[in-house]
Amino acid sequence: MEQFSFIACMPDRPGALHRVAEIITRQEGNINRIQYDRRIDKHTVFFEVTAASQAYEKIRKELEEIGYFQTFLQPVAFLKFHVYLPNRPGALFDFLNSITSSTANITFLDFDDRGQHPERLVVGLNIENTDMIDALLNHLKSEYRLDILEYDITGEKLDDTVFYLRLAQKLRSFIGSAEDAFLMRFLHDINHIAQELSNLRKDPIEVFESILKVGDCLKRTSGENFYADVQRVRIKNDIELFCFQLPCGGNIYFFDTPSERVMIDTGYGIYYQDVLNMLQHYGLGDLSRLKRIYITHADADHCGAAGCFPVPSYLNRETFLITRETSRAYGSSNQGCILEEVYTKIINLFSRFTPPSNVVLFPEISLSGKKIERRGTFPVIARFQVGDLNFEALAGLGGHMHGEIFYLCPEEGLVFPEDAVINFKSLSPDRTEYNVLADYLMTSVNVDSKLAREERNALLSLISEIDGELAEKGKKCLICCGHGSISVLESGKLVEYANSERYTAGQRGTSLSQKV
Structure with a gap:
């Protein structure tokens, strides 16, 4: 029996966590540590599991097949812009089709035809495949008038639906171009200290911020x-x-x-x-x-x-x-x-x-023998x-x-x-x-x-x-x-x-x- 750790990235729906536990149990694995806090990140769960090596491979494979096993931390970009839509039925639907085809995740939309700018839609996107950004913008510019408000690849502007991805991107600024496997192990450790301090009634977000302050102070003063x-x-x-x-x-x-x-x-x-x-x-x-x-x-x-x-x-x-x-x-x-x-x-x-x-x-x-x-x-x-x-x-x-x-x-x-x-x-x-x-x-x-x-x-x-x-x-x-x-x-x-x-x-x- 060996101990393994992994990060599960799961859909925010009933039964998702139970499904992971069922897979681990069926392969006779034992969960030693689990940490999930919807207030921090509603998709991310940290596991430490004891299992036979072959059993763990089966657990990993099953979780990968259903898309729950997280193996890398893809940098996520945040993009915010104004788009001016034509005043006709279906205009928003057509625009959203373009967003969906780019695999971007919408973080917010703001539109009111009785507001100060009835023709303007405010859009915020999280984009995991940053190679798609230029193609998306070029396509949108060919169809609509756009005003780019913010573009960020540091993680500063990401919302809390991808908290750990945002945290990982901030950590990269302190530890350089570490490979994803190393960074994920490091996130496990950081999550563990947050879990311990949460049990001592300390705010986990404050714990994460304190860790980042340590790195920032050292970087900023060198x-x-x-x-x-x-x-x-x-x-x-x-x-x-x-x-x-x-x-x-x-x-x-x-x-x-x-x-x-x-x-x-x-x-x-x-x-x-x-x-x-x-x-x-x-x-x-x-x-x-x-x-x-x-x-x-x-x-x-x-x-x-x-x-x-x-x-x-x-x-x-x-x-x-x-x-x-x-x-x-x-x-x-x-x-x-x-x-x-x-x-x-x-x-x-x-x-x-x-x-x-x-x-x-x-x-x-030597505490014995000659006088000290x-x-x-x-x-x-x-x-x-x-x-x-x-x-x-x-x-x-x-x-x-x-x-x-x-x-x-x-x-x-x-x-x-x-x-x-x-x-x-x-x-x-x-x-x-x-x-x-x-x-x-x-x-x-x-x-x-x-x-x-x-x-x-x-x-x-x-x-x-x-x-x-x-x-x-x-x-x-x-x-x-x-x-x-x-x-x-x-x-x-x-x-x-x-x-x-x-x-x-x-x-x-x-x-x-x-x-x-």
């Missing part, structure tokens, strides 16, 4: 519209730390030292070329001086460009495994969550996920240097993501807590709006919310301890958050540190504000 907010912090006379807040997703941290350059996290893959241009602008574009990348965790916005850079990425085995899995919840108590799995597929696809390929793994922790060295709550799994700065790699508890690592330089007071500690007040409104999308689609960005709270409290306690050790030097621990500004802890609250400037693609960085 290339000519790319920007970043940049903090520059002098750690020592000869060492400078750059914090690059990208438009969407996590931060990139870049150390510039006399002997080498080192990155912590990479941002999304879709921003790779934009990041290279930005590094060039700040005099950091010589990648021969970039020696290593340290990854905090496996989310696409933190390691999704690692495979683009020609240097090794340092991470632990759990993070490496997650980058090869289909769910960001892999290894956590929430591992089977369909929301986590489908969101991972969506964001990896939209963001051009290119995980690290040149990998150096940190040592694994700890920094506060967190095991110390490795030590390394960036220039002459001494760092510790600390194993997280797995609240935000299994396998996460925090990086700490105790003597200089630098901590990189990834998404376990974020100064949310420092996020710009557009970044906040984008981050909320992930929270909405997964219900939480943390794979274990209870552990995430414990983790944050333990990190804040460690930061307070380091602040106490640095007090006699007149320094404070710099919290290099996974999102938002580098911050410091003041009376238990995160406060932005250092000045920030805006980098815009093709322009020089301009100072925005002094945030000390």
Whole structure:
């Protein structure tokens, strides 16, 4: 027995769904998942079926014979026009004959002989065979006067009777010329997340719109519209730390030292070329001086460009495994969550996920045997240097993501807590709006919310301890958050540190504000 998924496109009439179920049952198939919502699309039903391979072939063949089995997603065009009909009996009938012969579907007609334009008919058409459009228009122009009002092949103007076709055409703008088989599998995944969230009383149309917003934000903020907010912090006379807040997703941290350059996290893959241009602008574009990348965790916005850079990425085995899995919840108590799995597929696809390929793994922790060295709550799994700065790699508890690592330089007071500690007040409104999308689609960005709270409290306690050790030097621990500004802890609250400037693609960085 194997599991198969397919999309049925059925007529809107009584008994159609029952007919599909009868065919599946007769071939001894078992329906594992079905999703149909007439409010979204009255013709489209999603099925997951367990059956023997030969039985499924018979199911597929029978559904194809009655025209229910959908094997491709033909782009659909929308055409709206005025047509001026002669004032005689049968004029509308003759016009409709022309439309029917073109296989176009009428979405609306508007005519009233007592209205402001008694001779004019407004027509809207969905046309699946776009090759027929020119022939149809040429034929109509030879018989009638026409005014073309709208012509759209992007899916924006299609009505909700073909909702999933419209959605598919919008998705193509984010994922390129994917084959229909791939796109249909992707629609299955998206439909599954909508089904799960509908059960949590979320509007399925809002779910679909949120998914499209993720793709649109990434596409819209790359290339000519790319920007970043940049903090520059002098750690020592000869060492400078750059914090690059990208438009969407996590931060990139870049150390510039006399002997080498080192990155912590990479941002999304879709921003790779934009990041290279930005590094060039700040005099950091010589990648021969970039020696290593340290990854905090496996989310696409933190390691999704690692495979683009020609240097090794340092991470632990759990993070490496997650980058090869289909769910960001892999290894956590929430591992089977369909929301986590489908969101991972969506964001990896939209963001051009290119995980690290040149990998150096940190040592694994053994909980038995010799005593484990700890920094506060967190095991110390490795030590390394960036220039002459001494760092510790600390194993997280797995609240935000299994396998996460925090990086700490105790003597200089630098901590990189990834998404376990974020100064949310420092996020710009557009970044906040984008981050909320992930929270909405997964219900939480943390794979274990209870552990995430414990983790944050333990990190804040460690930061307070380091602040106490640095007090006699007149320094404070710099919290290099996974999102938002580098911050410091003041009376238990995160406060932005250092000045920030805006980098815009093709322009020089301009100072925005002094945030000390």
